[in-house]
Amino acid sequence: MSDPRFFKSSYSGGSGGNCVECAYGSDSVFVRDSKDTDGTVLSFGRPAWATFIDDARRGLFDQPR
Known part of the structure; x- marks a missing residue:
């Protein structure tokens, strides 16, 4: 893919910058x-x-509380 159009999830706003695109x-x-x-x-x-x-x-990857 020569020029992929990356996006962030709408849920990524409050995660303190720990986001993927x-x-x-x-x-x-x-x-x-x-x-x-x-x-x-x-x-x-x-x-x-x-x-x-x-x-x-x-929820397979959820951390135990």
């Missing part, structure tokens, strides 16, 4: 640190990303 490609999702936009970009296949998002929504 995402961009969608035809077969992949790209993720980078919002504070280091020239740094490493991770790439995930769309099925793997969809599984990650579903698991996050179900």
Whole structure:
């Protein structure tokens, strides 16, 4: 992907700057640190990303209180 259009989640505003940005490609999702936009970009296949998002929504990665 030559010029991905990265975006931040609307939920990222109150997290103290600990955010990632995402961009969608035809077969992949790209993720980078919002504070280091020239740094490493991770790439995930769309099925793997969809599984990650579903698991996050179900609370699989929530920290115990």
